[in-house]
Every structure is written in C-alpha cells, then in structure tokens.
Amino acid sequence: MLVVCVLLFSQCKKDDDNNPTDSNPVVLKESIIAEGLNFPWEIVWGPDNFIWITERGGKISRLNPETGVVTLLHTVTETATNGEGGLLGMVLHPNFATTPQVFVAYNYNSGGYKEKVVRYTYNGTALINPVTIIENIPAASIHNGCRLVITPDLKLFITTGDANNTTLPQNVSSLSGKVLRLNLDGGIPVDNPVAGNPYWSIGHRNAQGLVFANNILYSSEHGPSSDDEINIIEKGRNYGWPDVRGFCNETAEQSFCTTNNVKEPLKVWTPTTAACGLDYYNNDLIPQWKNSLLMVALKDARLYQMKMSNSFNTIVETNEFFVNDYGRMRDICISPTGKVYICTSNGGNNDKIIEISKE
Numbered sequence: 001m002l003v004v005c006v007l008l009f010s011q012c013k014k015d016d017d018n019n020p021t022d023s024n025p026v027v028l029k030e031s032i033i034a035e036g037l038n039f040p041w042e043i044v045w046g047p048d049n050f051i052w053i054t055e056r057g058g059k060i061s062r063l064n065p066e067t068g069v070v071t072l073l074h075t076v077t078e079t080a081t082n083g084e085g086g087l088l089g090m091v092l093h094p095n096f097a098t099t100p101q102v103f104v105a106y107n108y109n110s111g112g113y114k115e116k117v118v119r120y121t122y123n124g125t126a127l128i129n130p131v132t133i134i135e136n137i138p139a140a141s142i143h144n145g146c147r148l149v150i151t152p153d154l155k156l157f158i159t160t161g162d163a164n165n166t167t168l169p170q171n172v173s174s175l176s177g178k179v180l181r182l183n184l185d186g187g188i189p190v191d192n193p194v195a196g197n198p199y200w201s202i203g204h205r206n207a208q209g210l211v212f213a214n215n216i217l218y219s220s221e222h223g224p225s226s227d228d229e230i231n232i233i234e235k236g237r238n239y240g241w242p243d244v245r246g247f248c249n250e251t252a253e254q255s256f257c258t259t260n261n262v263k264e265p266l267k268v269w270t271p272t273t274a275a276c277g278l279d280y281y282n283n284d285l286i287p288q289w290k291n292s293l294l295m296v297a298l299k300d301a302r303l304y305q306m307k308m309s310n311s312f313n314t315i316v317e318t319n320e321f322f323v324n325d326y327g328r329m330r331d332i333c334i335s336p337t338g339k340v341y342i343c344t345s346n347g348g349n350n351d352k353i354i355e356i357s358k359e
C-alpha cells in the first residue's frame with residue numbers, strides 16, 4: 001500500500017483531503033454587478049434571492065443580482081457615523097418565510113457613542129416595528145465589531161470590539177471585546193457561560209468576520225500591528241486580547257494562556273492584512289474552493305481561500321485571489337448556487353459588488 005501511495009501520490013493526497021474534485025478546478029469569472037454604493041458593510045444572500053446590503057451611513061437596501069438594481073429599503077436615521085462606526089452587521093432570521101425578521105447593528109449617540117442591535121420585521125416592502133435587542137454597548141471611532149450570526153438553534157451571536165479601550169475585553173462586566181450570545185428576543189440564554197451575562201467568549205479586539213458552518217463558529221479578527229487572527233469561537237473561552245496577540249508563543253503570553261483558558265487562533269497574519277468579512281464555501285460550482293473559509297481583507301485588498309481539514313478545525317492550505325484588483329474589501333456572501341459576492345470598502349460613492357462565478 002505504501003508503494004502504491006508513493007507511485008500515486010496525488011491520488012493518496014486527494015484521498016487524505018477527501019476532496020476528489022480538487023483535480024478539476026474551474027476558471028473563475030468576475031463581474032461587477034453593482035456600483036455607486038458608499039461603504040457597504042454587510043452583504044447577505046436573502047431567501048428572496050436578493051442580496052441585502054447595509055451601508056455605513058445607515059442605508060439598508062436590496063440588490064437584484066440578475067439586474068443590478070439596488071432598491072433602498074430603509075434608512076436607520078438613528079445611525080451616527082464616526083470613523084469606523086455607523087450601520088454595521090446584519091443577519092436575517094433563519095426561518096425568514098415564516099418569521100421575516102432582520103437584525104442590524106449600528107452606532108448611535110446617547111450619553112456618549114454607543115452600539116446597539118435592533119430587530120425589524122420585513123413586511124414585503126418596508127422594515128417596520130423596530131425592537132431593541134441589546135443597547136449601550138460602548139463604541140468609539142475605531143474597534144466596534146460588529147458581525148451578527150444566528151445559529152440553527154436560534155441564538156444570536158454578536159461580535160463587539162474593544163471600543164479603543166484595552167481594559168474592556170478582559171472585563172466580564174463590559175459588553176465590549178466579546179462575542180455575545182442572546183436569544184432572538186434579547187433575553188440571555190440559560191446556558192451562557194455565566195448566568196445572566198450575555199458574553200459567550202472574551203478577550204477580543206475587533207472581530208469583523210463571523211460564520212457558522214460545520215457546527216463550528218469561525219471568526220476573523222483584526223490584530224494591532226501584528227497577529228490578525230482566524231479563530232474558532234468556543235463557549236467561555238478567552239481569546240487573549242490585550243494580553244495575548246495571536247499564538248501563546250511569548251513567555252508572558254504562555255503564563256496568561258495557562259491560567260486564563262485561552263484558545264489560540266487557527267491562523268495569524270503578521271504583519272496584519274486587515275482581516276474582515278468571512279464566509280464558508282461548500283458548493284460544487286467552484287470545486288477548488290470546496291470546504292474552505294473565504295475571507296476578504298481591507299488593507300491587503302485580496303480574498304483568502306483557506307482550505308479546511310476533514311475535521312474542519314485546521315487550515316491545510318491558503319490561496320490568494322484578486323490581489324489589489326478592487327481595493328479594500330469589507331464583506332462576502334455566497335448564493336445557494338455557489339456564486340460568491342464581495343463588496344468593496346473604498347468610499348467616494350463608488351463602492352462595488354463583484355460576482356465571482358465560473359467561465
């Protein structure tokens with residue numbers, strides 16, 4: 001068997017990767033399907049087969065990916081922009097046909113700069129009946145998170161940044177620098193790490209990518225000058241910031257990691273790439289990307305494809321695409337047919353949405 005493996009190494013490798021389609025990569029095709037946006041922040045593939053978009057200034061729109069027509073749905077007039085702050089993450093209820101709820105995160109002014117998550121109901125033409133899910137999250141002109149994910153068991157996960165205050169992520173009484181977990185009415189699940197506390201994990205700097213796949217919650221997180229991270233978010237774990245950057249590889253970090261239940265990242269970038277929107281690709285349309293995390297970067301202006309192991313908890317290969325082709329890129333979403341969509345973050349009312357398919 002060993003001899004066979006040596007002779008047919010590529011076949012053995014494919015078997016190890018459990019990915020028989022690797023040998024048939026398709027040629028990618030890129031199309032700009034929308035232009036004229038201004039700092040789109042979240043793009044979500046909706047069950048109506050439209051792409052739902054937030055823009056940092058407060059607009060929520062729907063894009064018809066067939067025609068490129070963008071229709072304004074709602075303006076969150078309470079949104080207060082400030083540096084990186086404004087209207088940020090959005091997620092739709094997993095059972096949207098029967099429960100057409102739309103959750104959005106945004107910054108606002110109320111005795112200081114804050115962040116909240118609000119749930120709207122979509123009536124087919126408008127977003128109505130806003131309900132505050134959580135509010136008074138500290139915010140700043142930098143480091144506000146804020147991605148949203150709803151898991152199949154109907155829990156809402158919210159990434160919050162350190163709000164430019166490094167004392168907050170390790171303080172379990174602060175809402176900042178956390179991954180929060182709430183029920184969809186804003187209540188705190190009884191099985192959170194600490195009863196009555198919305199945090200699920202602590203020690204985060206500024207996670208702007210979050211996706212649930214393979215029964216695993218993956219995040220991407222901005223490091224300081226070093227150590228952008230890909231993490232697997234687990235209940236009650238500490239992700240280190242500001243005491244640990246990236247891996248527990250320095251002496252001071254090792255003692256902190258041992259005593260504080262720190263979970264190390266899967267991958268780091270040093271220098272940083274400005275790790276942002278994250279999604280999981282598991283479609284046959286682009287077979288070479290199957291079973292991969294896809295992540296876009298702001299500063300380094302590219303898409304990273306990170307092929308996962310069979311157990312989905314390690315990255316076995318990383319490839320880069322569209323390097324500097326579109327400038328800064330904020331977010332990514334995937335259609336059920338396997339097309340990938342990326343939004344740029346260059347401003348000037350000239351941001352784009354690019355569709356990636358195959359020739």
Ligand SMILES: [Ca+2]
Pocket residue numbers: 203229239240241244245246265
């Ligand atoms: Ca970390």
Ligand SMILES: [Ca+2]
Pocket residue numbers: 244245246247248249250253
């Ligand atoms: Ca380190």
